[in-house]
Amino acid sequence: MPSLPEMNENSSVTSIDYAPSIHESPVRYFLRAFWRHRSAAIGSVIIILFILLAVFAPVITPYQYDQRSSALLASPSASHWFGTDDMGRDIFTRVIYGARISLQVGFFAIAGSIVIGSFLGLIAGYYGRWRDTIISRIFDILLAFPSILLAIAIVAILGPGLNNAMIAVAVINIPAFGRLMRSRVLSVKEEDFILAARAMGMKNSRILWKHILPNYWSPILVQGTLGFATAVIEAAALGFLGLGAQPPQPEWGTMLSDSREFIQLAPWTMIFPGLAIVCTVLGFNLLGDGLRDLFDPRMKE
Amino acid sequence: MLAYTIRRIFMLIPVLIGMSLVTFAIVHAIPGDPAKTIAGEKASPQELAEIRHNLGLDQPFYKQYFLYVNDLLHGNLGTSLITHVPISEEIQPYLAATAELSLAAMAIAIFFGVNLGILSAWRQNSWLDYSGMVVALLGVSIPVFWLGLMEQWLFAQKLGIFPSSGRIDPRLGFEGFSGFYVLDSLFSGDFTVLGDVMMHLILPAVALGTIPMAIIARMTRSSVLEVLRSDFVRTARAKGLSEFWVVYKHTLKNACIPVLTVAGLQMGLLLGGAVLTETIFSWPGVGRYIYDAIGQRDYPVIQSGILVLATIFVVINLLVDLIYAWIDPRIQYGKD
Numbered sequence: 035m036p037s038l039p040e041m042n043e044n045s046s047v048t049s050i051d052y053a054p055s056i057h058e059s060p061v062r063y064f065l066r067a068f069w070r071h072r073s074a075a076i077g078s079v080i081i082i083l084f085i086l087l088a089v090f091a092p093v094i095t096p097y098q099y100d101q102r103s104s105a106l107l108a109s110p111s112a113s114h115w116f117g118t119d120d121m122g123r124d125i126f127t128r129v130i131y132g133a134r135i136s137l138q139v140g141f142f143a144i145a146g147s148i149v150i151g152s153f154l155g156l157i158a159g160y161y162g163r164w165r166d167t168i169i170s171r172i173f174d175i176l177l178a179f180p181s182i183l184l185a186i187a188i189v190a191i192l193g194p195g196l197n198n199a200m201i202a203v204a205v206i207n208i209p210a211f212g213r214l215m216r217s218r219v220l221s222v223k224e225e226d227f228i229l230a231a232r233a234m235g236m237k238n239s240r241i242l243w244k245h246i247l248p249n250y251w252s253p254i255l256v257q258g259t260l261g262f263a264t265a266v267i268e269a270a271a272l273g274f275l276g277l278g279a280q281p282p283q284p285e286w287g288t289m290l291s292d293s294r295e296f297i298q299l300a301p302w303t304m305i306f307p308g309l310a311i312v313c314t315v316l317g318f319n320l321l322g323d324g325l326r327d328l329f330d331p332r333m334k335e
Numbered sequence: 336m337l338a339y340t341i342r343r344i345f346m347l348i349p350v351l352i353g354m355s356l357v358t359f360a361i362v363h364a365i366p367g368d369p370a371k372t373i374a375g376e377k378a379s380p381q382e383l384a385e386i387r388h389n390l391g392l393d394q395p396f397y398k399q400y401f402l403y404v405n406d407l408l409h410g411n412l413g414t415s416l417i418t419h420v421p422i423s424e425e426i427q428p429y430l431a432a433t434a435e436l437s438l439a440a441m442a443i444a445i446f447f448g449v450n451l452g453i454l455s456a457w458r459q460n461s462w463l464d465y466s467g468m469v470v471a472l473l474g475v476s477i478p479v480f481w482l483g484l485m486e487q488w489l490f491a492q493k494l495g496i497f498p499s500s501g502r503i504d505p506r507l508g509f510e511g512f513s514g515f516y517v518l519d520s521l522f523s524g525d526f527t528v529l530g531d532v533m534m535h536l537i538l539p540a541v542a543l544g545t546i547p548m549a550i551i552a553r554m555t556r557s558s559v560l561e562v563l564r565s566d567f568v569r570t571a572r573a574k575g576l577s578e579f580w581v582v583y584k585h586t587l588k589n590a591c592i593p594v595l596t597v598a599g600l601q602m603g604l605l606l607g608g609a610v611l612t613e614t615i616f617s618w619p620g621v622g623r624y625i626y627d628a629i630g631q632r633d634y635p636v637i638q639s640g641i642l643v644l645a646t647i648f649v650v651i652n653l654l655v656d657l658i659y660a661w662i663d664p665r666i667q668y669g670k671d
Contacts, residue, residue: 175353180607308481
């Protein structure tokens with residue numbers, strides 16, 4: 035039966051379900067709506083799980099991540115849940131420790147691009163003119179490269195390694211946040227309350243901080259969460275190409291690259307690190323989609 | 336339209352200059368001694384001097400950049416440090432291979448993405464919609480290199496349906512003339528070769544096409560949903576048109592502009608993803624060329640390979656913008 039344009043019980047946010055009661059604080063209202071929203075809830079559960087795994091890695095894992103054993107390329111068993119790699123290292127242990135690396139890289143890369151991108155976008159949007167021209171052209175140039183190629187270029191200049199890969203991932207994500215901030219500033223700048231603030235003699239820096247930035251948090255949270263997902267993939271891709279984390283670091287992309295020779299002999303060396311990437315990325319994508327629906331119900335299909 | 340076209344082309348100039356600065360930095364702005372990084376730790380002083388001289392590293396910095404741009408404008412992409420062949424010659428067959436793979440991936444992405452999106456929208460909130468959207472969500476969450484490895488393991492090594500790497504069985508002794516093996520074998524009428532070429536193409540094209548497929552599916556779904564709610568679709572239904580016509584003719588036509596834009600923009604993702612896909616499937620394209628160059632520290636090849644792919648990406652984006660403006664007259668030509 036063709037579906038008619040109607041609100042249906044499966045769509046997650048309807049105004050009636052979530053109407054805040056008079057006694058409820060906005061925060062509690064948001065948390066309640068958030069929890070009822072299926073994809074946001076599933077996404078955050080996955081992310082929290084991976085954060086816990088990363089934090090408690092030494093407690094959870096039965097071995098050291100670089101501890102070798104005589105069981106080379108052993109298949110999954112009770113003593114090695116995910117099997118072992120070509121050096122006899124426990125893959126379960128390495129995958130869990132890999133969560134530490136991927137979450138750290140994702141976090142610092144995205145935090146870096148948010149800070150730098152927002153700063154540049156703020157200046158471009160608020161002051162306009164030549165500052166806007168220069169900054170917007172820089173964003174255009176960064177966006178002119180397919181992102182992974184720009185990352186390869188940056189690592190080629192700086193040299194391979196985890197930190198440089200993190201810098202590269204941060205740089206390629208700067209324009210996304212910069213443009214978001216710029217368009218946000220441009221749309222808020224002309225509002226009456228900004229005019230009023232200016233008429234009252236408020237300083238530029240105070241206007242920016244008190245009136246413009248608060249309008250930016252919800253889109254930044256959405257974009258940041260979705261950006262985290264791509265950052266994890268991009269960092270793993272650099273690792274896979276041999277430009278990111280270097281052995282024996284248990285980085286998921288590097289592990290996949292090492293597994294290529296043994297796919298036929300020991301597919302578990304390839305399956306589990308990949309699944310870990312997919313789950314993490316899925317978690318952030320689900321949360322990002324959910325947050326977008328919650329913050330901006332108009333975006334929802 | 337003409338004024339807009341000319342303006343858009345002029346706007347490319349600062350972007351191209353910026354791109355050349357970035358790729359210039361790959362060889363010339365390596366921190367420390369670039370020659371040492373390029374030649375490796377064990378290089379003798381003569382080797383270092385030779386590299387410095389060949390790459391112009393002994394010149395002042397601004398002059399190095401000037402020479403680099405001058406070379407680029409004359410179509411000179413430098414010389415490979417390993418093969419000593421000019422890169423502009425060496426890269427041509429690789430380019431054709433990458434183009435063939437990307438186009439195949441795009442075709443798969445558009446065909447499956449659009450149909451998946453339509454079906455999901457048409458049967459909104461059915462199991463079909465849910466599974467379609469789960470596939471789309473998984474599609475944007477799977478790294479292309481892992482998908483490639485999984486395909487290789489499952490379909491090539493376990494099941495043995497497809498060859499696991501390369502473009503063609505070398506025993507066939509086939510020599511293409513244009514570099515596009517599908518077209519070459521089709522025109523030469525050799526269907527054994529055509530079959531072999533297609534079998535080699537499927538796994539990498541599916542791996543590369545999956546992410547754009549997922550994005551196109553989501554985009555199609557939301558734009559079809561919007562159109563399905565419009566009055567003219569209700570009228571079409573009221574007239575008693577079959578669902579097939581309502582959905583495929585009326586809806587798709589109106590939903591196609593946003594979908595086309597997304598599809599065009601996904602080409603960038605494809606060109607980037609090509610580096611990873613080609614690495615896994617030993618596909619002899621520009622991506623593989625760059626990957627091998629990374630392993631051999633062949634910096635001029637890394638530099639020019641990235642510049643060529645990025646330039647193609649910029650040109651495709653320009654074309655998408657122009658086509659978009661041409662299809663949809665509501666676009667404001669005044670805005671940038």
